[in-house]
Amino acid sequence: MSPNFKLQCHFILIFLTALRGESRYLELREAADYDPFLLFSANLKRELAGEQPYRRALRCLDMLSLQGQFTFTADRPQLHCAAFFIGEPEEFITIHYDQVSIDCQGGDFLKVFDGWILKGEKFPSSQDHPLPTAERYIDFCETGLSRRSIRSSQNVAMIFFRVREPGNGFTLTMKTDPNLFPCNVISQTPNGKFTLIVPHQHRNCSFSIIYPVVIKISDLTLGHVNGLQLKKSSAGCEGIGDFVELLGGTGLDPSKMIPLADLCYPFHGPGELFL
Amino acid sequence: MRLPLLVSAGVLLVALLPCPPCRALLSRGPVPGARQAPQYPQPLDIFQPPPQSEQPQQPQARPVLLRMGEEYFLRLGNLNKSPAAPLSPASSLLAGGSGSRPSPEQAAANFFRVLLQQLLLPRRSLDSPAALAERGAENALGGHQEATERERRSEEPPISLDLTFHLLREVLEMARAEQLAQQAHSNRKLMEIIGK
Numbered sequence: 001m002s003p004n005f006k007l008q009c010h011f012i013l014i015f016l017t018a019l020r021g022e023s024r025y026l027e028l029r030e031a032a033d034y035d036p037f038l039l040f041s042a043n044l045k046r047e048l049a050g051e052q053p054y055r056r057a058l059r060c061l062d063m064l065s066l067q068g069q070f071t072f073t074a075d076r077p078q079l080h081c082a083a084f085f086i087g088e089p090e091e092f093i094t095i096h097y098d099q100v101s102i103d104c105q106g107g108d109f110l111k112v113f114d115g116w117i118l119k120g121e122k123f124p125s126s127q128d129h130p131l132p133t134a135e136r137y138i139d140f141c142e143t144g145l146s147r148r149s150i151r152s153s154q155n156v157a158m159i160f161f162r163v164r165e166p167g168n169g170f171t172l173t174m175k176t177d178p179n180l181f182p183c184n185v186i187s188q189t190p191n192g193k194f195t196l197i198v199p200h201q202h203r204n205c206s207f208s209i210i211y212p213v214v215i216k217i218s219d220l221t222l223g224h225v226n227g228l229q230l231k232k233s234s235a236g237c238e239g240i241g242d243f244v245e246l247l248g249g250t251g252l253d254p255s256k257m258i259p260l261a262d263l264c265y266p267f268h269g270p271g272e273l274f275l
Numbered sequence: 276m277r278l279p280l281l282v283s284a285g286v287l288l289v290a291l292l293p294c295p296p297c298r299a300l301l302s303r304g305p306v307p308g309a310r311q312a313p314q315y316p317q318p319l320d321i322f323q324p325p326p327q328s329e330q331p332q333q334p335q336a337r338p339v340l341l342r343m344g345e346e347y348f349l350r351l352g353n354l355n356k357s358p359a360a361p362l363s364p365a366s367s368l369l370a371g372g373s374g375s376r377p378s379p380e381q382a383a384a385n386f387f388r389v390l391l392q393q394l395l396l397p398r399r400s401l402d403s404p405a406a407l408a409e410r411g412a413e414n415a416l417g418g419h420q421e422a423t424e425r426e427r428r429s430e431e432p433p434i435s436l437d438l439t440f441h442l443l444r445e446v447l448e449m450a451r452a453e454q455l456a457q458q459a460h461s462n463r464k465l466m467e468i469i470g471k
Contacts, residue, residue: 005279012286054457061438063450066457082436084446111434118443120435137434160434188451210440210447250440 053173058083064174065188069098073169078162084116085157089185089194089207091176093152095159097145100170102163104141110161110170112138112150116186117158121253124154124184128204128254151177154184186210206254220244222266 054068060081064070072081085093095112102108114136116123126133130153138150150157163169181197183205190211198205209215222242243264249257 009283009286012283061446063446065447065450066454082438084443084450086447086450113434117435119437158436160436188447210443 058172067173067175069171069173071169071171072161072163074163074166076166077164079164081161081163083159083161085152085159085174086186086188087155087176089155089182089187090179091155091182092179093155093157094149094175094177095152095157096149096173096175097140098171098173100140100145101168102140102161102170103165103168106164108141108162108164108168110140111159112140113158113160114138114150114152115154115158115184116156116252118252121251121256123156123186123208123252123254124206125253125255128184128206129153154186155179155182156186184208208252208254210252215246217244217263219268220263220266221268222264 054066056068056070058064058070058072060072060078062070062083063086064083065086070083072083085095087093100110102110114131115129122129122133122136129136138147159172161170181199181201183196183198183203185194185196185206186208187194187210190209190213194207196205196207222244241264243262245259246261246263247254247257248260251257
């Protein structure tokens with residue numbers, strides 16, 4: 001190619017990339033309102049960012065899946081309360097205490113658990129989580145506001161709280177942060193498609209669906225052992241290395257579920273595995 | 276001469292092709308060819324986001340049917356201890372009164388209040404197995420409360436919630452509905468701003 005032609009191509013590419021999509025906004029405006037610097041003004045961002053955060057009262061048993069500020073105020077002694085937090089699979093949950101008014105000495109407590117725990121079963125399991133179980137509980141009555149913001153290790157978290165005195169309570173803000181390579185995920189929906197990528201890490205990850213579902217795996221890529229492609233063996237997945245295990249059960253803890261299938265050989269579409 | 280023209284045209288076509296948003300992970304919507312998950316019996320949707328000044332109003336009020344299928348309690352104390360007696364499903368409740376429909380916020384509050392009443396107010400005339408189970412739960416709960424109050428906080432064993440998957444899915448569906456309603460509200464605000 002001649003240098004001139006290259007330059008023309010580059011110019012065309014840059015021009016189109018700069019305008020791609022953005023030109024639609026210009027078309028919608030009247031001539032009198034035309035602002036050639038609209039795309040560069042901060043007003044648009046300010047208007048969008050100036051919206052008040054979502055707020056509502058927190059219930060004794062609650063599930064929160066969107067960002068916002070939630071306030072719990074006891075109208076009577078509430079001794080056994082819990083709130084679940086769940087975000088998108090590729091998000092962390094951050095819980096920030098805005099205001100806490102509980103009587104720790106009187107038996108109140110407010111604890112954040114990194115994950116979900118249900119009937120004694122934890123997600124992620126002890127094998128999949130970097131912290132021991134005791135350290136996954138963060139007790140406000142012990143740490144106070146020194147740990148005002150607590151971020152989960154996956155897309156789920158929960159709090160347990162007890163407030164005896166009517167009128168006492170707390171306000172917290174739930175935020176989400178992006179998680180580039182989610183490892184342990186609870187899906188919010190029984191339908192969808194998910195790609196789990198574990199980039200060059202030695203760790204166990206899990207993806208949980210708390211619904212009866214049909215799982216279809218259309219593509220599986222596994223790591224290499226010592227730089228060599230895995231050899232197929234009829235002896236199953238024992239001692240091969242990386243594998244994917246499909247489990248079923250009625251509990252939350254993957255380590256207590258029943259193995260249904262082990263996949264230790266990579267495959268690509270159009271072949272599919274139904275369970 | 277023709278070759279550069281063809282290359283330019285190809286570049287134009289590629290550049291103008293719609294680019295889907297770069298979300299590498301979970302996408303919404305049914306997967307083609309996937310069998311629908313079996314529909315478990317569930318009560319009618321009862322949760323609607325609490326009305327606030329900036330919240331959109333629901334287009335229609337829905338009938339409220341509460342089905343108290345399971346009970347739950349917050350387990351305090353040693354998880355190795357045997358749990359309370361198995362809880363049997365309670366009878367169904369029909370909320371909504373005599374023809375009048377509760378407000379959405381009241382319906383959601385009713386749902387959670389009934390759940391908690393199962394735990395805190397055991398003296399009700401139920402079938403004998405359910406009554407026995409409930410008394411067992413109450414005794415276990417009372418024992419747990421006393422044991423927990425005596426223990427020092429640093430020695431307090433992990434806290435867990437005994438909630439069935441069914442109820443967990445119920446509250447998750449409520450949260451999803453709330454999230455979608457808020458997303459719709461935000462989208463409407465965004466369109467109003469852009470359309471100025």
